[in-house]
Amino acid sequence: MHGDTRRRTAVYGGSFDPPHVGHVLAVAYALSTGEVDEVLVVPCFHHPFAKSLAPFDARVEMVEAAMAPLRRVEVSRVEEVLGGESRTLRTVQHLRAEDPSRSLRLLIGSDILADAPKWHGFADVVALAPLLVLGRVGFVRDDAPPPVLPDVSSTRVRAAVPAGRDMSALVPARVLEIIRREGLYKGAP
Numbered sequence: 001m002h003g004d005t006r007r008r009t010a011v012y013g014g015s016f017d018p019p020h021v022g023h024v025l026a027v028a029y030a031l032s033t034g035e036v037d038e039v040l041v042v043p044c045f046h047h048p049f050a051k052s053l054a055p056f057d058a059r060v061e062m063v064e065a066a067m068a069p070l071r072r073v074e075v076s077r078v079e080e081v082l083g084g085e086s087r088t089l090r091t092v093q094h095l096r097a098e099d100p101s102r103s104l105r106l107l108i109g110s111d112i113l114a115d116a117p118k119w120h121g122f123a124d125v126v127a128l129a130p131l132l133v134l135g136r137v138g139f140v141r142d143d144a145p146p147p148v149l150p151d152v153s154s155t156r157v158r159a160a161v162p163a164g165r166d167m168s169a170l171v172p173a174r175v176l177e178i179i180r181r182e183g184l185y186k187g188a189p
Helices: 021-032 056-067 078-082 088-098 122-128 154-163 173-182
Strands: 007-014 038-043 073-075 102-109 131-136 147-149
Touching: 007 021, 007 088, 021 038, 021 056, 021 102, 021 131, 021 147, 038 056, 038 078, 056 073, 056 173, 078 088, 088 102, 088 122, 102 122
Parallel strands: 007 038, 007 102, 038 073, 102 131, 131 147
Antiparallel strands: none
């Protein structure tokens, strides 16, 4: 819409268990392309598929540490406030009602595209927050832009920690410090 003066906010949700350089690069890329004015990073509170996660407070702290070098980024605890199982639709509806001055976009990697239509109320999510898709290495699709995000995943990081592998090129240094301090991921991928 021409002349729209609303703040353009990308909502970037996920488990962030742990956050890695791909997450940081996704946020930096979204901000640098000029399609959004700010990014709201939203760690999920309770995974809807009962996925076991590191404690919420630790994940929020890691996301804050990972995103600290970037401007125009806010880490939100909205899904904790909403309580219960995290659902993208409920989160986006809440954010829209809470601040109508924001024009929302949902920031996702191309790896999410295959499963996103299975989400609860996906069509409503897209209506409230149209997708902003970033291509990811290993997840090339016709309906996604070329890859800009590296081949790194939280699953890979969690598997590397108990094996003692060096993750310094894939995980922000501040996040690694928190992982070590809290003793996270010692026994699980």
